[in-house]
Amino acid sequence: MTAGIQGREVRVIGGVPWTRNTRQDLKWVLLFLSPWIIGFIVLTAGPMLWTLYLSFTNYNPIRPVTNFVGIENYARMLKDPHVLNSLYNTIFYTVLHVPLSMGIALLLALMLNRIGGRSAGFFRTAFYIPNVTPAVAVGTLFLLLLNGNSGVINGVLGFFGIDGPSWLNDPTWVKPGIIIMSLWTVGNTVVIYFAALKNVPLEMYEAARIDGASAWDQFRNITVPMISGALFFTFVINTIASLQLFTEVYTMFFGAQQGQSSGAGDAAEFYVIYLFHEAFEVFRMGYASALAWLLFAVILVITVVQIRVSRRFVYYEGE
Amino acid sequence: MRRAVPILVSMVLLLAACGPNAATPNPTTAGGGSQPASGPPASLEPLKAEGKLFAYGFAYKTGDIIAQTRADVFKDAYPDVDVTWSESGFEDQKFLTALASSDKPDVVNMPRNKIGTYVAQGVLDPISDCVGKTGFDTNVFYEAARNDVTVDGQMYAFPEFYNTRNWIINNKAFEDAGIDPDSLDFSDWDAIAAANEKLVKKNGDKITRIGIDPKIPEFLPLWVKANGGAVMSDDGLTSQLDSQETIDAVKYTTDLVKAQGDPTKWLDFRNTWDFFGGKNQVASNQIGAWPMEQWYLNVLAQNSPDVDITVKPFLTKDGQPITLEDGNSWAIVSGTDNPDAACALVTTMVATDTWVAAAKARQEDAEKNNKPQTGVYSGNQEADQIIFDKYVDLSDMPVFEAAVKAVLDNQANAFGWPPSPGAAGFQTAMTDGVNRVLSGGATPEDSMSRANQEAQDAIDSNAP
Structure with a gap:
């Protein structure tokens, strides 16, 4: 979708005109959110996905070998x-x-x-x-x-x-x-x-x-x-x-x-x-x-x- | 590193909801203060040890005088070894994390009943090399303590401490009930049950004195042994929680509790005791008799020195004295970068001279504070002999002198927990099994059958 702003055609994403200022603002938003985003990926999402994998194994931290056990x-x-x-x-x-x-x-x-x-x-x-x-x-x-x-x-x-x-x-x-x-x-x-x-x-x-x-x-x-x-x-x-x-x-x-x-x-x-x-x-x-x-x-x-x-x-x- | 990733990652997710389990201090070594070191142990071949060493499961700064003195002996003997103590008790979670880190422990101080679990997974080295290098005579340890750390004929750790259980009898309660402690036959379970009913005291339906506390589930192995069985096979690989000897022992001991009234009220009453204080259950005449670890004599001697007690050995049904022992141990972690220093540390900590130095420091500390002390039970027979000959003087406390003698007399009749790959899971299953019967949730047969299945499952899932 596009909209006309000051005589120019501008893309609209999620109801917000996608101007140069918007893009600039987004960069700052992402910069300030990055500690949380990185923390979420490294400390929450990553381990969660890893445990999803582990849930299909017989993983035991003191056993040398881990086997895939399907839905056991x-x-x-x-x-x-x-x-x-x-x-x-x-x-x-x-x-x-x-x-x-x-x-x-x-x-x-x-x-x-x-x-x-x-x-x-x-x-x-x-x-x-x-x-x-x-x-x-x-x-x-x-x-x-x-x-x-x-x-x-x-x-x-x-x-x-x-x-x-x-x-x-x-x-x-x-x-x-x-x-x-x-x-x-x-x-x-x-x-x-x-x-x-x-x-x-x-x-x-x-x-x-x-x-x-x-x-x-x-x-x-x-x-x-x-x-x-x-x-x-x-x-x-x-x-x-x-x-x-x-x-x-x-x-x-x-x-x-x-x-x-x-x-x-x-x-x-x-x-x-x-x-x-x-x-x-x-x-x-x-x-x-x-x-x-x-x-x-x-x-x-x-x-x-x-x-x-x-x-x-x-x-x-x-x- | 490949093993480190799954451990750390899964711990982050799982611990996020759980939180850590607080370490429980060992009452055996309760006390405090530090003492100057006493020099290197003369009984060992000196090793050329230097460099860094990480010892997990031992607290130096917050440790008691026994811990600090022994660590000081090592520092004096091996000044070129820079030891980092974990400053915490042993915890599985933290130990696993430490194993997965780049700075993994070189030695570990862990309860003896956990040795089997870690040996099964190849985490610990046998101590044979270390024994060869230092000439350490492992026969100085009590046989039961050696068995705790021996898997397939190989010793994997040096035992430390020796907690044994004996009957502690409150003479005042026995006198009230018209029972002579010396004439009660503790091998006769009917006689114990009869004494129990005489000893218990109630006010309405409220219990004001427990007759006999069988100390289950903790001491169930003792009752099963007395009944001619064992809760686990000697190799630690087969649960025997559903054996007839076990079921009968569970039924008998839970009936001992139920004969005193509603078990919930019985447990509530027991939870009100001032266990470590001057108004403890003996001083307050709130108990008839119960099997207990020997370290409790120190609690009684220091907090209520005037109590009148008799200590008698736990007996099998055919009258043989037995006791259940446990304690800690020092082991060398597989793949240590500094095996000589690791060996020097684990041997020094349990050497006869080291224990004697620690006991001497404790006695001096007790004298300084005008407190009695009933001795240190090191697990090292040679050390115990010197300690109790030279550094334990209870001549002005004849009740405790006799009690300590009774404990020492029964030391050699001990059995321990067989080293099992699934020790923790086994103990949980056993505890749950007994508690289900105690709470009336299941019959002994059904509950112990389920417990046996869960215990075996725990053993099998950790077996190599």
Whole structure:
């Protein structure tokens, strides 16, 4: 396609006239983006493609010979009970953790949005502090908090006459315990929602109040649509992070506890933990690569579905 | 380089989601401070060693007095060797990365139960050349420790440390329960089960004292051995997790736990112990008896010197004393550029004189800090004899003096983990198998059958 600019015919690419200035701008854009582009190719895309190749081999880093095994690793996944178990645990966690963390984060952000003055800064910091705590420390901390015998959580439940469960050793309660732990770090999501709430024009609320809208109506018809972009973003990001959960659970159930008695059984076996075990404890890197690609496929499918569905619900300013 | 690319590339992708596994300090060598070196070991033929050396799996700067003194002995003996210590414990992931790098380790300090895995893949050299050059007498090591590092008749590493397990009995709990520790027959599993029920103490359905803690899954091999079996064949190539001896041991030990109440509450209670502190489970009368590594005597002596304990050997069903041992080892990495320096280092670190120097430094440090110390269990019999004769004096702590004697008396009855290509996978399968039974998720037969299949799979996939 071409367009006439100042009497000259100029090509149009993607709706943008392809002038000398445009080409000049593109060079600068590419120059400034190059560190990321190079990093992506070398550190992400390259290794990903390499593991795709490895997933069709029996690659073991301490074996001198690597053989091509076709789809054997993928076929093995179908028969491996750990794959199904760890996928179930991971998806169970994701399905509960994502909406819960979004709901609590939204509640906290709405509260923050109503607080003014000096205390606002304090609460913003307080909500965010858990996010700067190292994941290993969080795992260790929750080993103490969730202890069925002397933990704070069961202590609080006991205050209300409830005999708390064994969060760490009863397979039924292990995943709920992990979900409680994960809610400790909703600060990131709170900050995103808080920023989105600040961008909602106050005139809309004023107009709604004049029209007699209740607080719930305002929340449902103004707040939620106006921050739906942020809600969708955190929905996608939190889903991906949940499917990749590793450090905290590894610290709680597999790190220093390796080889020790645990009542958790298979309930704490999450997908990336199993992948790690296959890759770095028994050195089946080829199989672990296939596991990594299955996780990638699962995340990709879920994300595509989320994006498709979001078109009906997400409002972007300027659309 | 061709091998380096896939290792590094795949690690980048896989580790991106996983993160590193923190190294666990070895409680055997817990302590701190540095000491002046004690000179070269006289028992070895000196080597002409010089140049650079990279030692993986050993921390000098953050190491305890035992580690630092031994490294100082080497520095004094071989001042022309410039050693770079990895300053970390052994981790498979980091070691694999180091092997793939241009600056690969010359020597490695790794747990003995991992030797079989790396030997199977040709990563380590046999130590026969090094032994020939230095005249090192490998018979100074306990037989079980030698077996841990011997594959197809060849030794691949020099053993270091010797952790053994014996019963630690809390005399106060036994007295409360009306049981005489000396008359309880630990070879009689029915008698242990009966004592367990007398020793356990509850407040409602809450456990306030554990009767007998069988320490499973970690010590399952000990129970299986006592039951006349073994969890793995001697060559480390066949899993025996589904043998009748193993299944019976799993059933018996998990029943010991279940007889004390809900296993989840039992485990929760155990997790509340002040294990390394002054209010530990013995001092707080929260345990009857349990098999435990000997380094724990040092914890008790230093933190609760007044506890009343008896140490007795673990017994087979026919009354023979046995113990499960493990520890670390020093090995030479295949293809090292500096074999003489590598040999000098690995032999010096485990030589009798070096251990004695380290034990002496530790004793002086303990005296300076007015703390008792129950000795270093080096894995070197000659060194142990000198150490416990000259540098361990517990005469003013008769309970611990008797405990240490009981440990030493059982040292020779040890067995270890056979060197297996799939040691890590085997241990995971065994742990999962026992824990499934403990959590009520499966019967011993079903769970150990699945564990056996997974363990064998791990062995086969790493076999040469």
